[in-house]
Amino acid sequence: MRHTAYVFDAYGTLFDVHAAVRRHSVKVGPDAQQLSDIWRAKQLEYSWVRTLMGSFMDFWQLTEQALDFAFAKVPSADPQLRQDLLEAYWQLDCYPEVPAVLKALKADGARLAILSNGSTAMLEAAVKSAALDQVLDDIFSVDAVRRFKSDPAVYDMVTTAWRLYPDAVSFQSSNRWDVAGAARFGFRTVWINRSSQPDEYRDLQPDLILPSLEGLPTGG
Template sequence: MQYAAYVFDAYGTLFDVHAAVRRHADQIGPEGQLLSEIWRAKQLEYSWVRTLMGAYADFWQLTEQALDFALRKVPSADPGLKTKLLEAYWRLDCYPEVPAVLKGLKASGARLAILSNGSQEMLQAAVKSAALDQVLDDIYSVDTVRRFKTDPAVYDMVATGWRLYPGAVSFQSSNRWDIAGATKFGFRTVWINRSNQPEEYRDFPPALILPTLEALAPGG
């Protein structure tokens, strides 16, 4: 079934959040993957806690704070690499299938957008680096509502901005908690389960589970 709009989470769905650490793996050493996993986990934890507290700080600040924590938690990693790691986060690799899938959906007449916790500056940089700027119609950042996912106000930015009923929007995310929030809001949801995680939030199930975005391409 073709949807009027396809909306994508950015980090972990379009862009590989572990690419920044991988780019400097030789300098970080054997605990690079652990460092990257802690960095990502804390980045998300900080977003949830700040939304619950009503103490918003943009995602770039949280990304830097989370890296500070990860570097302290993994003392074998050189803290002098902080600047290089943060610079790499602005130019994360997109997953291999992403450009072709987005171009195919765009050619079919669908509207395309990113809906992300990332700041507008972070998202613009990542999109430009991956040469996706020509296929996206909009980039929605939580900066507008100053609350992070899974607050319903985040998902409502798309429905209100595009004047669409939620059910006309197909929302894709690699984060199961994000899929739960979008499902509750009313989007048709597709969980991109890239790392074969177990199912959870069973009362808010996705319409579809895929290992990558590839099957979303028209004819895929």
């Protein structure tokens, strides 16, 4: 089933969150993937805890704090690489299929947006770097509501701005917890399960599970 409104999570769905460390993996050393995994895990944990506490902090600050924690946990990685990794995060690679899928949806008349925990500045930089600025209609950042996913107020930004009922929106995310939050809100959800993770949140099932964005219905 095709929709007229497609909304995408950014990090892990459109953009490869591990690309920053991969770009400097030789310098980071043999524990590069471990460093990247911890960095991502703490970044998300900080966002959830901040929302629970009602103490919002810019996602970029959380990203910096998470990297500092990762360096502390991985002593083999040189903290002198901190600035190089942070700079790389502003220009993350998008997944190979992303440009073609978004262009096909746009050509089919769909409205396209990003809905992300990322700050506005982070998202605009990533979109420009990946040359996606010509196909996206909107970028929705949690900066506007000062809460992180999966708070319902985040998903409500889309329906309010676009004047749509939730079930008119197809929401794509690689994060199962994000899909659960979007499903609870009422979006039609697509879990982009890039790393073949087991299912969870079984009471909040996605409408579709795909290994990449390539399976999204496009065209006539």
